[in-house]
Amino acid sequence: MDIGMIGLGKMGMGMAQRLQRDGHRVVGFARSAGTRARAQEQGIEPADSIEVLVHVLQPPRALWMMVPAGDVVDQTLAILSPLLSRGDTIIDGGNSNYKDTLRRGKSLSETEIDYIDCGTSGGVWGLDQGYSLMIGGDEKATNRLRPLFATLAPAPDKGWGRVGPMGAGHFTKMIHNGIEYGLMQAYGEGFALMRHKKAFALDLHQIAQIWRDGSVVRSWLLDLTATALAKDPQLAGIAPYVADSGEGRWTVNEAIDLDVAAPVITLALLQRLRSRDPDSFSDKLLAAMRQQFGGHDIRHE
Amino acid sequence: MDIGMIGLGKMGMGMAQRLQRDGHRVVGFARSAGTRARAQEQGIEPADSIEVLVHVLQPPRALWMMVPAGDVVDQTLAILSPLLSRGDTIIDGGNSNYKDTLRRGKSLSETEIDYIDCGTSGGVWGLDQGYSLMIGGDEKATNRLRPLFATLAPAPDKGWGRVGPMGAGHFTKMIHNGIEYGLMQAYGEGFALMRHKKAFALDLHQIAQIWRDGSVVRSWLLDLTATALAKDPQLAGIAPYVADSGEGRWTVNEAIDLDVAAPVITLALLQRLRSRDPDSFSDKLLAAMRQQFGGHDIRHE
């Protein structure tokens, strides 16, 4: 079927290509002319503006937003929604906060444009392996888009599903990412322990490879770990600085709102914050306190 | 090749069967006559005692211990090692603490019996899917046993390897299990959060299934989670009581010894301890303190 893709970044471009390869007609908009040119080389019809994008598609249209979460989504909706009409569907496939999704969906509900939230996992590997899609919103609208989901997912009947009403897709993706933080941190800690056990001189890449087959800890993140360690088991040149894109902190806040203790997901987030604060004031104060009560030496910077 | 298997519990029996199916001659010892009878039905030659087991095997022998970690290993070695001679090999395939392994290996080193530690992962699924094997000890001895490892592993060249000198196998398995604790806890917390989000009425089994294909959090533990949730997404009747078999606590102790912070693995262990302490004295004292300073009501038992 026809689909308009708004946003052709790492994720959006990959999804557009996967759809195009499977026979869908994909019209794509990106602000950068260079990006649009690259899209065209992949068989994606470029559109110079959102207006053009809407214009070249026949109603009922499907418009898939794959733009950075936050203001850009609101700005895109402000342009897009006046151009659409009853029966058209907007899909937010990005990492929006599900509370924003609820607000946006409510605001769109008067227009009779369908608004679907689709949590999308898979990263840069999704183009080839398919994406995992967690969909929230109207059931009929979801069914209309079935051909798209079937193409984007790893298999037509696998890796995607409507998980609930509006917001449920982004909520589920948020939890997915919270879990991801915990998983990553668990591997990170385990490999760090092995690296520090000098006496055994362990080959971390070899161990990651061994674990990939038959072990209880085998996973896709372990596969990626093995790939990263294959390049350089010392990870030389990589700074111990871990960014976060927001979903982890939303998960922690949500857990607290729900009165559910999620200590491992929470600590995984806090370790990322800590990785970006090398000059911890808390640690300085502890050193100062120890000097106060015990006369212990402090290290000077 | 010929192999003597000491211990035919869930793990030992599965390994013995996998070896036998692949054409190895497996002689098995278990204390229980019933267990030995079941082993015999699977094509395993039963031995009534460790003495008999050793007697029916030709030197150089390979003796695989698959017994509970701790005293039973020492007791087994006390019986076994005087019966063996130079060139024979003992493999400890259980979850022994690597420090015990170092002690035992050192004690055996005078006998010229080879002592191999093999961390074994895969659980009850290993029989069919193969086991992940992390091997420590002498390189020549490891090479002699290659046919066994190739059979036990998921594929002859996958899922097993010699990771270092004596103790390195059990050390690596310990870390493996520490990571496992963290992974499990991350999934547990994430699914608990989804369950508590009543507004979305999420189907946890469906979500686990969706995530199995294409998502960043796909893993074997997620596969098992999906299976568990398929039986009953409410997990009704299962007590919130999580046992531990020791390797998690060794990992935490090791992390502290190595001066490496492993907060997620550590917290994952502590949550298990907490699950077994429903009458937390700490929580009682906090309730009592709050009453003291704020006049806050306490709940009575």
Place this chain on the structure above:
Amino acid sequence: MDIGMIGLGKMGMGMAQRLQRDGHRVVGFARSAGTRARAQEQGIEPADSIEVLVHVLQPPRALWMMVPAGDVVDQTLAILSPLLSRGDTIIDGGNSNYKDTLRRGKSLSETEIDYIDCGTSGGVWGLDQGYSLMIGGDEKATNRLRPLFATLAPAPDKGWGRVGPMGAGHFTKMIHNGIEYGLMQAYGEGFALMRHKKAFALDLHQIAQIWRDGSVVRSWLLDLTATALAKDPQLAGIAPYVADSGEGRWTVNEAIDLDVAAPVITLALLQRLRSRDPDSFSDKLLAAMRQQFGGHDIRHE
């Protein structure tokens, strides 16, 4: 000086009494006639309504709100602010979220009524020992109220101060309570460990008493702990259920917003959440997973 106290709960009543005892004229409003009668017995002039309260005070008036944080503050302000005029001062002495304080103060700024936020610590002991006051807002208005602060504090020049502009008082109080969570949890855990060390049959009350003099861990919370343990070192009948009044979770959210890892304060909050979730779904799922991969027994409820 004259002061109108709105809210005569545990905190408000104690503060009104402390002010009255020191010679201030205190007019008090509470919704309950019984509460007003009790206040009158303590020398506090009762007012049947906020209107009456404002009416009996001479401008420039000082109105101290000591009501539950949240909607009640907004409702009180909706009644109170139209009755006041330039030069009057409203003090919010409760545990308001500093973000609400900023919003309210901004909304009041057009009225030229001064709005002061005063974080108040000391609990039910403040009446006799004095309260610790963390004040935010206009400097002149704070100075005008100096006689009140000097009375409420443990000493005229101790235990109180203007810490910054509007919101800074409640912010500081929020952090104070976050620290309090961490301190309480540290004591709770330590005493729980001693209780579980059966071999030494430690007398927890005696140890709390010993620590009160000369030790590094001496504190007011330890004093209260000793009092609680004096009544019953077993804390029999007290449920392991720890409530929270919101400031801990705000602190955790703030820490995440500030990109500062505060793991101990965070974990202290999570333990409280955990204390109220005896039927942890996460723990159930872990038990189910262990059964899946290892064939481990689960406990049935």
Place this chain on the structure above:
Amino acid sequence: MDIGMIGLGKMGMGMAQRLQRDGHRVVGFARSAGTRARAQEQGIEPADSIEVLVHVLQPPRALWMMVPAGDVVDQTLAILSPLLSRGDTIIDGGNSNYKDTLRRGKSLSETEIDYIDCGTSGGVWGLDQGYSLMIGGDEKATNRLRPLFATLAPAPDKGWGRVGPMGAGHFTKMIHNGIEYGLMQAYGEGFALMRHKKAFALDLHQIAQIWRDGSVVRSWLLDLTATALAKDPQLAGIAPYVADSGEGRWTVNEAIDLDVAAPVITLALLQRLRSRDPDSFSDKLLAAMRQQFGGHDIRHE
């Protein structure tokens, strides 16, 4: 009464002085001649060797060891115990692991020399303010030493006590220090949060001072915090590097052995470990994983 003090470091010297000032005869041994000379200036009789120390005291002797925990205690006992006889008492006032104390006490039990373990808190302030003493061991022996404890403690009947049999003193001190870790970390985190809230430009020293009177978080550690912040509220020049002297890690290990979750004490220790590992391999691996799955940029060192 007469007392021999072995070890005249920061703690031992302070204790010797406090005893001497109160009229006890104190003979002191330190390996360094300079230290012995300084002790002599304080009225402490210097002894050139442990042999001399024992010789100049009349039986029944009291010998107080105030030496670094670990091997030095064993070495000191190896010299000391053959010189003593029935009725003499050795006190270990240092931070020995209670398990070592049990071992040493057992080994001494055949000699009929009494062995007392005395956990000592108070740091460099103890000389003036008195020490908190947690005593384990024989009740009669403890009673014989009562004059010493009464002098060392902040008051004759306060801040000290026999808490249980041999080992109980050091056990209690270990828990004390575990709690101390948690308390310190709670303050550290809270002050760090205030420092990062730039909008309020909070004066951390002022806030520490305010909290010292009347607040729920008042404590001796807060007093020290105020002192440290008075010198420099920026803590400039102090490295964010927090040492630990072992008791925290013993507490964490003990908690795990006791199956008691102590997350706040545990995390407080882990933060210290983290403060000393600026080049976290775990963080590097997470950055590498994010690059693998999301194509996220990594920072280069």
